[in-house]
Amino acid sequence: MSRAAVSAPAGVKPVPLADRSRLGGKLAKGAFVTTVEVAPPKGWDTAQFIDQAEALQAAGVDAVAVLDGPRAVTRMGAVPAAALLRQRAGVEPIVHYACRDRHMFSMISDLLGAAASGLRNLLIVTGDPPAGELPGFSPTVDIDSIGLTNVVYRLNHGLDPGGNPIGEPTRFVIGVAANQSAGDLEREYSRLAWKVDAGAEFAVTQPVFDPDALAAFARRAESLHIPIVAGIWPLSSLRNAEFLANEVPGVLVPAEVVARMRKAEERSAGAAEAEGVAIAREMMAAVRSLVQGVQVSAPLGRVDLALRVVATD
Secondary structure, eight states, rough: OGGGGGGOOOTTOOOOGGGOHHHHHHHHHOOOEEEEEEOOOSOOOOHHHHHHHHHHTTTTTTEEEEEGGGGGGEEEEEEEHHHHHHHHHOEEEEEEEEEEEEHHHHHHHHHHHHHHTTTTTTEEEOOOOOOSSTTTTTOSSSHHHHHHHHHHHTTTBBOOOSSSOSSOOOOOOEEEEEOOTTTTEEEEEEHHHHHHHOOEEEEEEEOOOOHHHHHHHHHHHGGGGEEEEEEEEOOSSSHHHHHHHHHHHTOOOOEEEEHHHHHHHHHHHHHHHHHHHHHHHHHHHTTTOSEEEEEOOOGOOHHHHHHHHHHHO
């Protein structure tokens, strides 16, 4: 359902974007935002996870994006992990929230708990297909990211998906994913438009290795009036580049980028890391005028690489 058809119950006043979180405030006023993605731990020990987030906060990152089962590998849930970051480190998290493997009732429960825990920023995705880590299990998807975006928009207006009042409205800043290098760009533009119509307030792209593709995508998306945040990925090795290029659907790594990584790795592993960081910084500089922020990945948990990308010289 379009957000235009959603009205808050009598006496309920939705919270403006600028007042929901620090990230929402910067997006609302058009300021540039810098975020970094981190994966929750595979076990229950969060010491390293919290240390990483504190290092990012000290580096001036606006928010730490907590991934939700990336590559469909079992990890601590993004909601409790993000809540721990907020409570123990004072970090502003962005919760990546995947529809995969969740029924509607469990999603509502998670989101209400997230709101009560003080979590304010969401990036809603449909979710990666299972990677085979737990054989015999198959994905469950009640609704996709478009549908869940509309659910969260309703919660922000004090309503559940059935139109029933929930009392105090939630205060989520609603983010979604977008693929500037999709094989079917018309379908991708349409899906982004549907997400915006459902209530999306910012969009994060796939990792950018072709600034021209992002420029074309950003121009096409101008009419949607949604802040675009560019995904930035510091390649850690030639193998990492080849994996992204050949094994990760939706990510476009041009042959010349792979060639740069190959040439650097012929010198040394350290040279390849440095080249990956240099490419990421080049991408960030190339797209800065096109977008309202960047979301930098920490490949294989390498937060140190992300810090080298966002470091100011």
